[in-house]
Amino acid sequence: MIADALKSVSEGVCSVIGPVTPDNFVQYCPRFIDGFFTTFELLAIASVLGLMVAVPMALARVSENRLLSIPAYTYIYVFRGTPLLVQLFLFYFGLAQFEAVQNSFIWPVLRDGWWVAVIVLTINTSAYVAEILRGGILGVPNGEVEAARACGMPASTRYRRVILPQAFRIAWPAYGNEVILLMKGTALASTITVLDLMGQSRTIFSRNYDLMNFVYAAVLYLMLSGLLTWSFRLFEKRLNRHTGPRKTEGSSKKPDTAKAGVPA
Amino acid sequence: MKRNTIISIIMAFGFAAGVAACGDDAKKSEEKMEKKEVATAGEITIATEGAYPPFNTKDAAGELGGFDVEIAKALCEEMKKTCKIVAQDWDGIIPGLEAKKYDAIVASMSITDERKQKVAFTNPYYSNYLQFVAKKDAFADTAALEGKTIGAQRSTVASKWLEDNMGSKATVKLYDTQTAAYEDLKNGRLDAILSDIYPAHDWLKENGEYAFVGEKIDIDDKIGIAVRKDDKELVKAFNDALEAIRSNGKYEEINKKYFPFDIF
Numbered sequence: 001m002i003a004d005a006l007k008s009v010s011e012g013v014c015s016v017i018g019p020v021t022p023d024n025f026v027q028y029c030p031r032f033i034d035g036f037f038t039t040f041e042l043l044a045i046a047s048v049l050g051l052m053v054a055v056p057m058a059l060a061r062v063s064e065n066r067l068l069s070i071p072a073y074t075y076i077y078v079f080r081g082t083p084l085l086v087q088l089f090l091f092y093f094g095l096a097q098f099e100a101v102q103n104s105f106i107w108p109v110l111r112d113g114w115w116v117a118v119i120v121l122t123i124n125t126s127a128y129v130a131e132i133l134r135g136g137i138l139g140v141p142n143g144e145v146e147a148a149r150a151c152g153m154p155a156s157t158r159y160r161r162v163i164l165p166q167a168f169r170i171a172w173p174a175y176g177n178e179v180i181l182l183m184k185g186t187a188l189a190s191t192i193t194v195l196d197l198m199g200q201s202r203t204i205f206s207r208n209y210d211l212m213n214f215v216y217a218a219v220l221y222l223m224l225s226g227l228l229t230w231s232f233r234l235f236e237k238r239l240n241r242h243t244g245p246r247k248t249e250g251s252s253k254k255p256d257t258a259k260a261g262v263p264a
Numbered sequence: 265m266k267r268n269t270i271i272s273i274i275m276a277f278g279f280a281a282g283v284a285a286c287g288d289d290a291k292k293s294e295e296k297m298e299k300k301e302v303a304t305a306g307e308i309t310i311a312t313e314g315a316y317p318p319f320n321t322k323d324a325a326g327e328l329g330g331f332d333v334e335i336a337k338a339l340c341e342e343m344k345k346t347c348k349i350v351a352q353d354w355d356g357i358i359p360g361l362e363a364k365k366y367d368a369i370v371a372s373m374s375i376t377d378e379r380k381q382k383v384a385f386t387n388p389y390y391s392n393y394l395q396f397v398a399k400k401d402a403f404a405d406t407a408a409l410e411g412k413t414i415g416a417q418r419s420t421v422a423s424k425w426l427e428d429n430m431g432s433k434a435t436v437k438l439y440d441t442q443t444a445a446y447e448d449l450k451n452g453r454l455d456a457i458l459s460d461i462y463p464a465h466d467w468l469k470e471n472g473e474y475a476f477v478g479e480k481i482d483i484d485d486k487i488g489i490a491v492r493k494d495d496k497e498l499v500k501a502f503n504d505a506l507e508a509i510r511s512n513g514k515y516e517e518i519n520k521k522y523f524p525f526d527i528f
Binding site for chain 1: 355358359378379381382415418419420423424437438439440444447448451452453
């Protein structure tokens with residue numbers, strides 16, 4: 001049902017943009033838009049799930065308890081240290097070799113290339129994001145942590161109210177980068193039968209041998225990354241709204257005095 | 265003094281760059297001359313895929329072999345030209361020809377109208393049919409495959425036929441290599457594969473639990489050698505040589521090595 005809805009959406013989009021796009025794009029337009037949605041889907045799900053895995057992973061990584069930090073370190077080391085393509089092939093073709101996997105409850109999920117792509121992209125990005133967050137956590141000024149401690153905050157409150165919000169602020173630009181990298185990583189899903197934007201472009205290319213297909217794909221990818229960059233910057237501004245010059249009426253002539261009002 | 269040093273250093277760089285540039289030019293023109301010479305001396309570079317047994321394969325040592333490669337060598341011998349055979353991934357095999365990385369493609373390529381817009385073909389050197397492959401006795405005929413998951417290699421006549429004729433009736437999965445499709449047939453992700461008949465015949469010899477489903481599909485698929493469109497001389501040379509090896513028994517000899525029936 002969702003597939004039908006998406007199909008009608010992509011046909012709708014195509015009928016709107018049809019008159020202003022080149023003919024060889026129009027011919028395969030629904031396929032391009034369909035692939036675009038799949039790419040967006042992979043990106044959205046993997047980045048949200050990846051962040052959810054990354055937060056506890058980063059906390060474990062900075063923990064002084066070795067039972068937590070060593071497994072987290074290993075996880076991050078392994079999944080950051082191997083190519084995404086290798087991970088995809090190992091999960092898609094590698095796991096499927098074992099009959100135990102084929103007979104297990106997880107097979108209906110692993111059977112589908114789309115799910116394998118979601119799982120692998122999630123794991124891969126969570127390792128990177130955990131490391132980015134670790135940097136953020138370590139970047140929180142000591143004074144703030146000490147102040148929280150001096151106020152008598154227990155560790156859980158300290159993390160929730162002081163360290164993590166600050167860490168996110170510090171890590172945000174790097175995190176935005178990682179989401180863009182993840183978007184580019186989704187193109188590899190086309191190697192395991194997923195018809196994402198890249199998969200659709202390659203399939204169309206196999207029919208008309210027109211290299212322009214990849215130009216159209218690149219433009220669509222650029223639009224997506226533009227949208228991401230823009231929304232990340234917007235949110236960054238919001239996160240750091242307390243650090244900019246204070247907006248006071250009629251003071252635009254003297255920005256220096258306005259700045260002086262900000263606590264260091 | 266200081267200024268002099270700086271000037272002399274700049275001059276030295278400039279001189280070095282100039283010499284290097286001259287060197288480049290000289291090298292280039294030398295290369296050009298060499299190329300011309302080789303062309304008249306009759307060296308042809310031929311591309312094949314190397315992942316399509318038994319037509320073109322790569323052995324453990326990286327040596328290319330198979331029906332296509334042997335035919336190519338026989339044709340070169342007939343034309344009295346030295347040939348270099350190189351491997352190239354299927355996806356990029358036509359763009360590579362256009363980019364003059366090689367002069368001909370002998371890689372079991374079907375002669376299609378879409379491809380004819382990009383390249384010129386020689387007369388066919390064998391005929392291809394398609395046929396479904398699945399677990400023995402799993403499907404009585406091709407009608408039973410409706411609603412199932414069927415795979416094929418992307419950018420092949422099989423994938424095109426599959427999408428055009430079964431696209432609405434079954435789930436179609438496309439693979440980068442034929443091997444990957446077989447892999448997913450074996451591990452149960454695919455219910456059936458649509459494949460070229462002779463490679464499937466070869467694969468079935470080693471995989472006894474699988475068998476052909478239904479009758480072979482005649483799609484009037486002729487296999488030819490692709491060359492650049494403006495290379496009319498080469499097309500003629502290949503056609504003459506092909507006729508010669510057909511009549512002198514060389515073709516039959518190679519054919520017999522791979523198949524017990526005539527595939528021309």
